[in-house]
Amino acid sequence: ELKVEQNPLFLSMQEGKNYTIYCNYSTTSDRLYWYRQDPGKSLESLFVLLSNGAVKQEGRLMASLDTKARLSTLHITAAVHDLSATYFCAVAYMEYGNKLVFGAGTILRVKS
Amino acid sequence: DVKVTQSSRYLVKRTGEKVFLECVQDMDHENMFWYRQDPGLGLRLIYFSYDVKMKEKGDIPEGYSVSREKKERFSLILESASTNQTSMYLCASLPGTGFSGETQYFGPGTRLLVL
Numbered sequence: 001e002l003k004v005e006q007n008p009l010f011l012s013m014q015e016g017k018n019y020t021i022y023c024n025y026s027t028t029s030d031r032l033y034w035y036r037q038d039p040g041k042s043l044e045s046l047f048v049l050l051s052n053g054a055v056k057q058e059g060r061l062m063a064s065l066d067t068k069a070r071l072s073t074l075h076i077t078a079a080v081h082d083l084s085a086t087y088f089c090a091v092a093y094m095e096y097g098n099k100l101v102f103g104a105g106t107i108l109r110v111k112s
Numbered sequence: 113d114v115k116v117t118q119s120s121r122y123l124v125k126r127t128g129e130k131v132f133l134e135c136v137q138d139m140d141h142e143n144m145f146w147y148r149q150d151p152g153l154g155l156r157l158i159y160f161s162y163d164v165k166m167k168e169k170g171d172i173p174e175g176y177s178v179s180r181e182k183k184e185r186f187s188l189i190l191e192s193a194s195t196n197q198t199s200m201y202l203c204a205s206l207p208g209t210g211f212s213g214e215t216q217y218f219g220p221g222t223r224l225l226v227l
Contacts, residue, residue, distance in 0.1 A: 009152070033215055042202065043155075045215040088154060099170065100216065102147075102154035 002027055004091050006103035013079050014111055021106045023072040023089035031092035032072045033100065034063050036085045043088065046074075079110045115139070116205050116219035124225045131190040133222050135203030143206040144186035145216065146170075146178060148199040155202060161186055193226045200224075 003026040013019050023032070031050055035043040047056045049065035049072060056063050060083065062075045072089055086107050090100040119134035135144065143162050147155040147170075157170030159178040167178050175197060179187040186205075190197055200223050204216040 004154075006154075035218075042220045043204075043218040045217070048215050090155075099157060099160065100145075100155075101171075102156070104152055104154040 002091070002093060002101045004089060004101050004103040006089055006106050008106060009104060010107045010109075012109045012111065013076075015080055016078050018078065019076050021074040021076075021087055021089075021108075023074070023091075023103055025070045025072075025091045025101075027093065028067070028070070029091045029093055032065050033090045033092070034072070034074055035088045035090065037088065037105070038085050046087075076108070079108075081110050081112050084108055084110045116203055116217050118201075118203055118219040118222050120222050121220060122223050122225075124227065125190075125193050126227055127192075127194060129190075129193050129226075131193050131224065131226075133188040133190075133201055133203075133224070135186045135188070135205075135219055136184055137186075137205040137217070137219075138184065139205065139207065139217075140183065141205035141207045141217075142183070143208075144180065145204040145206070146176075146186065146188045147202045147204065148172070148197075149202055149221070150199050158188065193224075195226050198224060198226045 005024045034046040037043045047063040052067040054065045060077045065072045086105045088105045090102045116137045145160040146158045149155050161167045161180040177189045202221045203219040206216045207214050
């Protein structure tokens, strides 16, 4: 069964702090995506990770992929209020074409 | 910029009604998807289509059908709406095969309430 588990599901943090969101998946995959969703809005693509050891950074967010551990992390550095949103990871499986399996999402609230 | 639009942002329907949700993309993408989003469950795939007139079931197709008569348009149909279909519905599109790392582009979502 294809399963994607994110934790934590809810994260409240102070501005300026660092934290990591974890994304575990059950079956070998060749692609992993991170999305951001603001309240009432649609999903916005953040990162696409295609290979073991891939690391991508955009501003205060950095995503990495360890395909052997079936784990991706989204690291937040020196959080600011504007990062408050829900973050989803999603895993693609080659044998299922372009199907994505999503994690439940992590609600991030950054308090000033 | 890729644009994916959905016909309604909010919709209220009665149990038993037939409901049509429309999605249009303007980037000539081959693949289109319908998801529903529920709190704590993430996004779950209902149906997807990789070409005109082609469709594949996703994880939760029961109670839904789809239509793709033109490349740019993908419709989700609730044959007889039920209260457990109250949800946020998101459409997405994807160019090519997706294997070279393209990402899915999402529409703004339709929040459906079935009374």
